[in-house]
Amino acid sequence: GENVEQHPSTLSVQEGDSAVIKCTYSDSASNYFPWYKQELGKGPQLIIDIRSNVGEKKDQRIAVTLNKTAKHFSLHITETQPEDSAVYFCAARGRDDKIIFGKGTRLHILP
Amino acid sequence: GAGVSQSPSNKVTEKGKDVELRCDPISGHTALYWYRQSLGQGLEFLIYFQGNSAPDKSGLPSDRFSAERTGGSVSTLTIQRTQQEDSAVYLCASSRGTKNTEAFFGQGTRLTVV
Numbered sequence: 699g700e701n702v703e704q705h706p707s708t709l710s711v712q713e714g715d716s717a718v719i720k721c722t723y724s725d726s727a728s729n730y731f732p733w734y735k736q737e738l739g740k741g742p743q744l745i746i747d748i749r750s751n752v753g754e755k756k757d758q759r760i761a762v763t764l765n766k767t768a769k770h771f772s773l774h775i776t777e778t779q780p781e782d783s784a785v786y787f788c789a790a791r792g793r794d795d796k797i798i799f800g801k802g803t804r805l806h807i808l809p
Numbered sequence: 810g811a812g813v814s815q816s817p818s819n820k821v822t823e824k825g826k827d828v829e830l831r832c833d834p835i836s837g838h839t840a841l842y843w844y845r846q847s848l849g850q851g852l853e854f855l856i857y858f859q860g861n862s863a864p865d866k867s868g869l870p871s872d873r874f875s876a877e878r879t880g881g882s883v884s885t886l887t888i889q890r891t892q893q894e895d896s897a898v899y900l901c902a903s904s905r906g907t908k909n910t911e912a913f914f915g916q917g918t919r920l921t922v923v
Contacts, residue, residue, distance in 0.1 A: 796865060
């Protein structure tokens with residue numbers, strides 16, 4: 699089955715700087731890659747997703763890139779703000795349709 | 810409903826007791842997932858339902874865990890003879906079920922076994 703690795707586990711960036719979180723996956727048949735943000739005491743919420751027929755997708759300050767050959771994808775947050783502090787999860791949907799998550803990245807935005 | 814609803818939001822139970830956790834998916838969503846999140850950890854896949862197909866139970870950690878989905882809608886996750894290591898937040902998600910569609914999460918049930 700699918701296996702997703704996520705790095706780093708913790709990331710601290712100065713407010714206004716960029717943050718990058720990287721993930722790799724194992725199932726070459728995976729074709730859907732969502733990113734979720736989880737705030738304390740809440741369920742994860744989708745912030746952006748990418749499908750395997752595109753290499754990059756942007757939504758305001760958030761962008762995701764996908765390299766299917768290398769089986770890795772990344773989340774980029776630019777001009778970080780205090781409200782970006784949260785735990786971020788990458789995920790992949792494999793050939794068996796299960797959505798498998800990485801272990802998460804705790805992002806701290808420093809004032 | 811407007812979103813995925815889980816109940817109860819919190820559950821404290823004594824070791825050895827059975828518990829049932831409920832998930833009401835978004836109306837019309839044919840896919841339903843259960844995950845477990847231990848304190849400060851990631852989302853561990855437990856079970857996946859898709860329409861009338863047999864569920865994928867490959868993530869259930871032991872035979873004390875079971876889940877069912879009645880009428881293709883509401884799902885119940887049952888943990889028998891609870892143990893302290895079962896303490897976690899149990900999250901449910903649903904999606905339209907077609908390929909590559911967003912999964913929406915509920916707020917979770919925080920289970921504490923004492």
